[in-house]
Amino acid sequence: MSKKQEFKSAMNVMDGIEQPAQVNADAVSKLKAKRPLAMSTTEFVDGIRAGNRTILSKAITMIESALHAHQQKAQEIINACLPHSGKSIRIGITGVPGVGKSTFIEALGLHLTGKDHQVAVLAIDPSSTRSKGSILGDKTRMEQLSVDSRAYIRPSPSAGSLGGVARKTRETIILCEAAGFDVIMVETVGVGQSETTVRSMVDFFLLLMLAGAGDELQGMKRGIMEMADAIIINKADGDNINKARAARIEYKNALHLYPPPESGWIPVVDVCSARTGTGIETTWDYVMDFTEKTKSSGFFEEQRKQQFRQVLTETIDQALKRDFYNRKDISHALARYEKEVLAGNLSPYTAAAMLLTISSEVVR
Ligand code: GDP
Numbered sequence: 001m002s003k004k005q006e007f008k009s010a011m012n013v014m015d016g017i018e019q020p021a022q023v024n025a026d027a028v029s030k031l032k033a034k035r036p037l038a039m040s041t042t043e044f045v046d047g048i049r050a051g052n053r054t055i056l057s058k059a060i061t062m063i064e065s066a067l068h069a070h071q072q073k074a075q076e077i078i079n080a081c082l083p084h085s086g087k088s089i090r091i092g093i094t095g096v097p098g099v100g101k102s103t104f105i106e107a108l109g110l111h112l113t114g115k116d117h118q119v120a121v122l123a124i125d126p127s128s129t130r131s132k133g134s135i136l137g138d139k140t141r142m143e144q145l146s147v148d149s150r151a152y153i154r155p156s157p158s159a160g161s162l163g164g165v166a167r168k169t170r171e172t173i174i175l176c177e178a179a180g181f182d183v184i185m186v187e188t189v190g191v192g193q194s195e196t197t198v199r200s201m202v203d204f205f206l207l208l209m210l211a212g213a214g215d216e217l218q219g220m221k222r223g224i225m226e227m228a229d230a231i232i233i234n235k236a237d238g239d240n241i242n243k244a245r246a247a248r249i250e251y252k253n254a255l256h257l258y259p260p261p262e263s264g265w266i267p268v269v270d271v272c273s274a275r276t277g278t279g280i281e282t283t284w285d286y287v288m289d290f291t292e293k294t295k296s297s298g299f300f301e302e303q304r305k306q307q308f309r310q311v312l313t314e315t316i317d318q319a320l321k322r323d324f325y326n327r328k329d330i331s332h333a334l335a336r337y338e339k340e341v342l343a344g345n346l347s348p349y350t351a352a353a354m355l356l357t358i359s360s361e362v363v364r
Contacts (some may be wrong), residue, residue, distance in 0.1 A: 037069060041076040048077070048179045049084060053152060056179050063171045064157045078171050081178035086304070088177045089291055090184045092198040094224065095208030100234040101187055102141040104208060104274035109142070111280050112183055113150035120181040121145070122169055125156035126194040152181060163318070166197045170311065173201065199227045200307055203300060204287050206230045211240060211247035225251070226258055229267055230286050236271035236279065244271040263299045265290050324359055333358055 039047075039055075047055030059077050062070040095101050109119045121142070145151045157168045173184050186202055188194040199205050207228040225231060231251050236244035251269045261267065268286050272279025294300040324330055333355055340346035 037073060041073065041080055044073075044077045045080045045178070048081060048175055051180050056152070056175060057154075059175055060154060060172050063168050063175070074171070078174055081174050085174040085177035088173075088182045088184050089204065089287060090173060090186065090202040091287060092195075092202035092205040093185055093187045093208065094189070094195045094198060094206070095234075096210075097189055099208045099210055100274045101189075101208060104232075104234060104272070104280075105185055105187060106142040106145045107274045107277055107280045108284065109145040109151055109185070110148065111277075111284060113145075113148050117150065117183050118181045119145075119148075119151045119183045119185065120173075120176040120179075121151065121153045121185045121187065122172055122176070123154070123156040124162075124165055124169055124186065124188045124194050124198055126162060126189060152176065152179075162193055162197055163314075166201065167311075170201050195224050195227065200310060203294075203303065204229045204290055206232060206283070206287075209233050209247070209251070210235060211243040225255065229261075229263070229265055229290055230283065231255070231267065231269045232279070232283055233269075233271045234274055237273035237276050241271075247271075263290075263294055263303070264297055265294060265299075327359065330355060330359055 039058075044055060044059050048059060059074065062074040062077070065071065065074070093101055093105060105121055109121060112119050142153060146153050154172065157165050169186060173186070176184055184202075186198050188198045205228050207224055207230070209231055211233055233244045233247050233251070248269050248271050255267055255269065270279060270282060270286070272283055274280070291300065294303070337346060337351035337355065341348050341351050
């Protein structure tokens with residue numbers, strides 16, 4: 001091309017003010033994030049790894065979506081993020097409504113972001129899984145932490161069974177870790193099975209308690225106390241300090257009745273005030289101490305492996321069960337055999353064996 005032709009071309013870029021490499025990269029990524037399926041898995045993973053919150057949120061929305069195409073894309077993103085995950089400490093936090101969970105998480109979260117940690121807060125809300133409104137999410141929570149650039153707060157997925165919500169939260173943890181969050185807090189209300197569910201996805205489980213909350217509450221908490229790595233008695237301020245200290249001794253004594261935990265870590269019992277901040281730093285020291293000890297003993301890694309194993313077998317169990325009961329031939333035979341069993345003509349064991357034979361014969 002001659003010098004003259006080159007000059008005439010509309011494609012030619014004249015010398016002038018140098019443009020930035022990409023004009024408003026953030027706006028571009030926001031636009032793209034509006035149409036998640038238009039983004040490639042690589043774009044998602046690169047965005048997540050670069051710490052782009054908009055892209056992270058979109059990916060989590062796809063994890064939570066019931067649409068098949070979203071689910072498929074979500075699985076691709078999760079698998080690509082897996083090698084970059086795992087480098088956080090995952091903390092489960094539970095306690096009855098009003099114990100001070102959100103105040104505590106905000107206090108601990110701000111303490112940690114002040115120390116250059118990146119903190120993600122996720123929630124499992126058993127009330128919202130039954131679509132009856134939410135115990136955790138109704139009020140404006142963690143006002144300061146929610147505007148902290150080093151924190152990311154994601155409310156509980158709002159629908160589905162507890163198992164479904166748990167799966168979404170597990171997957172969300174992976175994405176948050178790939179995005180660079182090094183402390184993940186998973187919050188749940190002390191109701192029903194949700195504590196066991198949260199326990200199965202975290203490294204450290206923290207139970208928030210109140211002093212003098214009554215015997216019935218203590219009874220309810222017994223099983224949960226057994227799962228805890230730390231029992232922290234909140235609201236140890238004002239007139240409540242002495243009561244909280246007395247409760248600490250009581251809980252310590254109660255813990256002696258349990259067999260020593262597999263982790264080798266003796267659960268700590270202490271007091272704190274999420275409102276004044278007293279005891280927040282000590283609580284974090286406990287988490288650090290736990291991490292150091294269980295990492296050197298190998299328990300930390302072993303527990304995570306065990307959690308993966310559990311998810312794997314549970315997922316297979318559920319799928320097998322679903323496939324079995326969804327089969328027409330099985331449901332017809334089941335109805336027939338059930339009548340025989342109830343009439344006392346057939347043992348339930350024989351009926352079960354016959355049904356399982358039917359399912360294996362046809363599948364082969
Ligand atoms: P959640 O339902 O467990 O999340 O509890 P919140 O964090 O919403 O706290 C419930 C109430 O207890 C709020 O009015 C808080 O201000 C109050 N609260 C939380 N932590 C403390 C504390 O350490 N001391 C005192 N005195 N009040 C607290």
